[in-house]
Amino acid sequence: MVERASHVETVGVIGLGAMGLGTATALLEAGLAVIGCDINDSARRAFESCGGTSVATPAELAGQCGVVLVVVVNADQVESVLFGKTGLADRLAPGSLVMQCATVAPSYAKALGERLEAAGLLMLDAPISGGAAKARQGRLSVMASGSEAAYAKAMPALDAMAETVHRLGDAPGPGSSVKLVNQLLAGVHIAAAAEAMALGIRMGIDPDTLFEVITHSAGNSWMFENRVPHILKGDYTPLSAVDIFVKDLNLVHQTGRELTFPTPVAASALQQFTAASGAGFGGEDDAAVVKVYQRLSGIALPAANDAEGGA
Secondary structure, three states: OOOOOOOOOOOOEOOOHHHHHHHHHHHHHHHOEEEEEEOOOHHHHHHOOOOEEEOOOOOHHOOOEEHHHHHHOHHHHHHHHHOOOOOEEEEEOOOOEEOOOOOOOOHHHHHHHHHHHOOOOEEEEOOOOHHHHHHHOOOOOOOEEOOHHHHHHHHHHHHHHHEEEEOOOOOOOOHHHHHHHHHHHHHHHHHHHHHHHHHHOOOOOOOHHHHHHHHHOOOOOOHHHHHHHHHOOOOOOOOEHHHHHHHHHHHHHHHHHOOOOOOHHHHHHHHHHHHHHHHOOOOHHHHHHHHHHHHHHHHOOOOOOOOOOOO
């Protein structure tokens, strides 16, 4: 059994994007003392409008927080916020906890845990899943691995931010490994959903009818049901961007190389997302991978507010 922390410490949240802002707000509404951190003024203002306090640099959190969630995009940003010029790692009090929530390579997560341990800090390898809406509701899925001490210190934050905490190991690495499997499946399913819709449209099937049939048939998937409505509405406002899956599927590819393990299906999906990014859609919702097929075959996509649409 994990013992709960004897007192609740102030929690810092670095990265106030869609996931980080929702998480920080959920922690705040659960009654925790929370300080947000983001270099972006508008992100900080958004958190402050919810009643939170914010700072511009990670270093400013060091004297105020015993628990820090790192909710940034990639390993380079993790490095910057922890070990950069205004980084946090060498300024935190010994025994403080870093919850690493970004999607990173498992090998990086393991090495990061060793570096933080050498600095006298705890780390919970804690990638998150569920999207912005569930982050805001405090209903994320957390894929966690770390020591008993790390779990105990993280418990108040985990209780506030997560619907489910999957305990996957006693050291950093397994949490990021499971998240990578999740991202492999998510990326493949989105790419497959886009290809399926594009093929149906090319064959002359009404896209709304196709969606209705598939969501009540064995070919359905959570991603098909969640992302295809973006295509049907012609709305590619980024909830999770194409470039996120360029990054994450590249991590799958990288990890496969490290393990001498083939990932041909993920590699095919990666090529589609890379093509979408190269065509200028990298900042759009990941459902915009369907536009690759529009470019190749001239199909008319639903285009309510899509300048690239064929209507």
